[in-house]
Amino acid sequence: MSAKAKNLTKLLNSATTFSDRTAKNLTRTAVTTTTPLTTTTKDVSLKNYIQLSTNTVDSSSTSKTSSSSKSISQLTVESVRARTPSVKKPDRAFCRNLKAILCEDAVVIPEPEPEPEDDHLEKPLGTILDFPWPSTTSNNNVHLQRKEQLREKKQVWVFKSSQGTRFRNLLRMCTEKLGARTTLDVFRKLDRETGVQEFNSMIKICIEKARNTDDEDVALEEVHRAYMIFETMRELGLEIGEVTYGPFLMFIIDMGMVEEFYFFCDNIKKENPKSLSRLGYYEMLLWIKVGDEEKIQELIGNTHNNDGSNFNESYLVALCEADRQEEVLMLLETINIKNVSSKENMEWIFKSLGKLSLESHAKKYILELITEGPDTDKKRQYLSNLIYCYAMSMPKILAEDIVEKFKNLHTELKVAPSSRSHEKLVKACCDSLEVHLAIDLVDSILEDGLQVNTNMINSILMACFANCEYTLVHRINSMINDHESIKPNAETFRIMISMCVKMKDFDRAYSMIKDLEKLNLLPQANMYNAIMGGYFRQKNFNKGLMVLKQMDAMKVKPDSQTFSYILGNCNSEDDIIKYQRELCESGVQPTKHVFMALINAYAACGLFEKAKQVLSDKGIPANNLNEIKSVLVSALAVNGQLAEALKVYDEIQQDCANLEPKAAISLIEHLQSEGELSRLLQLLKQLQDSELWDDGCGRIILYCVRHKLSDAAIDLLKQRTEKSGTDEMVTDVLFDEVFCQIAEMEPTDVQFGLDLLQAIKEDIGIRPSRKSLDFLLSACVNAKDLERSYIVWSEYQTAGLPYNVLSYVRMYQALLASGAHKAAKILLENISDDDPQVCGVLKACQETFGKTASASSKGKKKKNKLISIVEACQGRIAETVSLEAASEIELNEQLAGTLT
Numbered sequence: 001m002s003a004k005a006k007n008l009t010k011l012l013n014s015a016t017t018f019s020d021r022t023a024k025n026l027t028r029t030a031v032t033t034t035t036p037l038t039t040t041t042k043d044v045s046l047k048n049y050i051q052l053s054t055n056t057v058d059s060s061s062t063s064k065t066s067s068s069s070k071s072i073s074q075l076t077v078e079s080v081r082a083r084t085p086s087v088k089k090p091d092r093a094f095c096r097n098l099k100a101i102l103c104e105d106a107v108v109i110p111e112p113e114p115e116p117e118d119d120h121l122e123k124p125l126g127t128i129l130d131f132p133w134p135s136t137t138s139n140n141n142v143h144l145q146r147k148e149q150l151r152e153k154k155q156v157w158v159f160k161s162s163q164g165t166r167f168r169n170l171l172r173m174c175t176e177k178l179g180a181r182t183t184l185d186v187f188r189k190l191d192r193e194t195g196v197q198e199f200n201s202m203i204k205i206c207i208e209k210a211r212n213t214d215d216e217d218v219a220l221e222e223v224h225r226a227y228m229i230f231e232t233m234r235e236l237g238l239e240i241g242e243v244t245y246g247p248f249l250m251f252i253i254d255m256g257m258v259e260e261f262y263f264f265c266d267n268i269k270k271e272n273p274k275s276l277s278r279l280g281y282y283e284m285l286l287w288i289k290v291g292d293e294e295k296i297q298e299l300i301g302n303t304h305n306n307d308g309s310n311f312n313e314s315y316l317v318a319l320c321e322a323d324r325q326e327e328v329l330m331l332l333e334t335i336n337i338k339n340v341s342s343k344e345n346m347e348w349i350f351k352s353l354g355k356l357s358l359e360s361h362a363k364k365y366i367l368e369l370i371t372e373g374p375d376t377d378k379k380r381q382y383l384s385n386l387i388y389c390y391a392m393s394m395p396k397i398l399a400e401d402i403v404e405k406f407k408n409l410h411t412e413l414k415v416a417p418s419s420r421s422h423e424k425l426v427k428a429c430c431d432s433l434e435v436h437l438a439i440d441l442v443d444s445i446l447e448d449g450l451q452v453n454t455n456m457i458n459s460i461l462m463a464c465f466a467n468c469e470y471t472l473v474h475r476i477n478s479m480i481n482d483h484e485s486i487k488p489n490a491e492t493f494r495i496m497i498s499m500c501v502k503m504k505d506f507d508r509a510y511s512m513i514k515d516l517e518k519l520n521l522l523p524q525a526n527m528y529n530a531i532m533g534g535y536f537r538q539k540n541f542n543k544g545l546m547v548l549k550q551m552d553a554m555k556v557k558p559d560s561q562t563f564s565y566i567l568g569n570c571n572s573e574d575d576i577i578k579y580q581r582e583l584c585e586s587g588v589q590p591t592k593h594v595f596m597a598l599i600n601a602y603a604a605c606g607l608f609e610k611a612k613q614v615l616s617d618k619g620i621p622a623n624n625l626n627e628i629k630s631v632l633v634s635a636l637a638v639n640g641q642l643a644e645a646l647k648v649y650d651e652i653q654q655d656c657a658n659l660e661p662k663a664a665i666s667l668i669e670h671l672q673s674e675g676e677l678s679r680l681l682q683l684l685k686q687l688q689d690s691e692l693w694d695d696g697c698g699r700i701i702l703y704c705v706r707h708k709l710s711d712a713a714i715d716l717l718k719q720r721t722e723k724s725g726t727d728e729m730v731t732d733v734l735f736d737e738v739f740c741q742i743a744e745m746e747p748t749d750v751q752f753g754l755d756l757l758q759a760i761k762e763d764i765g766i767r768p769s770r771k772s773l774d775f776l777l778s779a780c781v782n783a784k785d786l787e788r789s790y791i792v793w794s795e796y797q798t799a800g801l802p803y804n805v806l807s808y809v810r811m812y813q814a815l816l817a818s819g820a821h822k823a824a825k826i827l828l829e830n831i832s833d834d835d836p837q838v839c840g841v842l843k844a845c846q847e848t849f850g851k852t853a854s855a856s857s858k859g860k861k862k863k864n865k866l867i868s869i870v871e872a873c874q875g876r877i878a879e880t881v882s883l884e885a886a887s888e889i890e891l892n893e894q895l896a897g898t899l900t
Contacts, residue, residue: 320352354393568597630660786818
């Protein structure tokens with residue numbers, strides 16, 4: 001057991017003292033101060049105040065409950081102890097001070113001296129804090145003022161069903177920032193009742209923190225908090241369901257704490273006797289985790305003496321999740337599939353049958369379930385879903401094979417496929433981008449007379465769009481037109497219009513907007529935006545503006561995306577001002593995309609000061625400011641204002657923020673002057689996304705090659721190679737880019753390329769690809785470097801790469817360019833003249849570098865492996881490679897004599 005698990009064991013052992021504690025007596029002391037709070041420190045002060053206003057819980061302990069050594073299936077169910085929750089009135093001093101903290105430019109009011117208690121004079125406090133929430137609405141916004149006044153009059157928080165999710169999100173956020181105990185105290189002070197869902201959320205957060213941290217002390221603290229929340233629920237008499245205890249038990253199981261598991265299960269049984277069979281599931285997972293085969297077999301053996309099948313079912317589901325085929329087969333022989341208690345467990349069983357390829361068992365159980373109860377639509381859907389679970393879980397099988405198995409099982413077992421199972425199968429095909437298969441499935445669904453819902457069609461369209469299968473829009477559109485049962489919505493048409501625009505079929509896109517009328521659908525701004533964006537991508541500003549006029553004719557109001565497109569493509573200051581005015585008059589609220597478009601437009605027009613002034617707009621939300629600043633950095637860099645771009649970047653750094661990834665890539669791309677390596681590496685550290693990091697790293701490597709920074713280049717190449725792992729294709733492409741850069745350098749430095757090649761082989765352990773050597777040989781041609789041409793030529797053989805036609809042609813070019821005409825003539829005789837393109841290249845080389853002797857007598861000779869020319873030139877022809885053709889040996893000997 002790890003040290004972390006041992007410490008957690010000690011903690012939970014000490015926590016047992018709280019199992020039967022008396023009611024809590026909470027003593028809270030208000031913190032007083034007279035220091036004014038500014039707006040920027042308000043949240044910090046609130047957190048500090050709340051944390052200081054709560055004290056630890058005083059509890060009396062009882063003797064520790066001994067952990068059971070018996071299995072849960074053999075334990076008796078204990079009665080549930082009734083607990084009456086204690087109610088505490090809101091603290092007046094706390095309310096006054098919390099109000100002072102929440103209000104801007106306010107001070108914390110000192111708590112007055114306590115007065116003699118007089119119950120008959122005390123006024124009721126109601127169900128909320130005894131102060132009105134401060135109004136921060138503008139005088140110009142009448143609607144918000146009325147809402148605020150109404151809230152103040154009611155003086156109560158009304159949490160409707162629609163507000164429950166918001167409250168849970170607020171509670172989760174507070175738990176993450178303040179901790180579980182402080183959060184509970186805050187909401188208790190506000191007299192907001194905390195229910196089961198809220199407690200469950202806090203337990204889940206604590207367990208997540210304990211799992212994710214590497215700090216042992218933090219893990220211990222979070223586990224303790226989760227346990228205390230659980231105990232609080234017990235004392236309040238709240239329901240202790242699986243949603244509550246499940247995360248805690250799974251954490252204990254993962255830590256392998258057997259004794260603590262049984263102690264915790266004892267507490268659960270006391271509060272929820274019905275959970276006994278479900279706890280068997282977790283018990284089996286525990287023994288699987290710790291690898292106790294004897295206990296696993298003991299639990300399976302106990303099921304034979306059990307009257308019900310609930311434990312069989314729980315154990316079976318746990319074994320299915322762990323893919324324990326032998327034990328699964330043992331329980332499958334004893335379980336009555338008709339008595340499985342829940343749909344979820346049944347699905348797990350059939351998924352496991354698919355994983356283990358137990359088709360005979362799957363068929364057997366389906367046939368048994370067919371005879372259970374009357375034949376109803378609900379039953380057919382249920383059976384069809386089980387077949388889907390089986391087919392989808394089959395290992396190492398292609399999508400088309402899954403579909404075939406799905407159809408065959410339905411036919412063989414005489415189960416009618418349901419629309420729901422078909423929909424899930426279509427979605428699975430879309431997730432794997434098997435769009436043709438998904439469309440074929442829809443055709444078969446329609447042939448069977450089943451319902452095809454809109455979500456299914458939209459999923460296929462989105463998958464087609466993601467897979468760049470734009471032409472399939474015609475087939476899908478025809479399907480919609482031919483079947484009235486398919487009811488497309490506005491989103492369906494938006495995606496289809498976008499696909500037509502991608503194909504530059506604007507006429508078809510407009511015709512789809514006209515088709516909306518037939519379906520009683522109204523055109524929307526996002527449909528026209530798709531067309532407008534297509535025109536602007538083609539730099540067709542006039543047609544892009546024409547779309548705006550068509551929107552006006554159809555009485556479709558432009559939205560923020562419309563103005564973002566238009567403003568971002570303005571090519572004069574007058575146009576920017578004009579459409580900015582239209583934006584204001586339209587009443588459309590500007591979004592971050594509008595501000596980004598303004599920055600790009602001003603920068604493209606050379607109005608850099610005005611581009612920077614956009615940041616001072618009061619309408620920019622504070623949480624979007626850094627993102628908009630990043631766009632300014634990118635816009636300035638793209639338009640040649642690197643100095644200004646770096647100034648804005650430094651401001652972002654001073655604000656302890658990071659540049660947005662796309663802006664960082666843009667800055668890396670344009671920051672190519674010498675001496676900027678340290679800044680480039682700083683930008684690279686800010687890229688967290690793996691793909692963007694690879695992109696940025698590749699650009700910096702090319703920068704290092706361009707400025708001959710070999711050490712930095714090798715270090716970055718090593719990092720990127722390690723991240724790419726065993727993907728040889730990615731590695732080859734990376735090194736090909738490097739040597740292509742060397743071949744294009746002016747002036748060409750072949751020696752730098754050879755040094756880099758040697759470092760790559762020695763430090764990284766990568767053999768160069770054929771393309772890399774081709775580029776390096778091309779660099780020798782450009783440099784007219786005969787000696788290094790021989791060295792590169794030998795690298796083909798060292799890397800185990802047979803010479804091909806392109807290798808011969810490039811070496812022929814190198815020999816001609818460096819004036820070695822006799823050696824070029826010998827090499828030319830080994831190049832076939834069958835390919836007219838090769839002959840054209842050879843002729844161009846001769847015209848450029850000078851003709852060799854007539855090549856009319858050159859013959860066609862077999863080319864397998866050639867002894868290194870560099871060794872031949874030095875008179876040290878090695879006998880390390882066996883040549884199959886004597887003509888090749890003769891060729892090398894001729895080259896050796898000529899080159900020396």
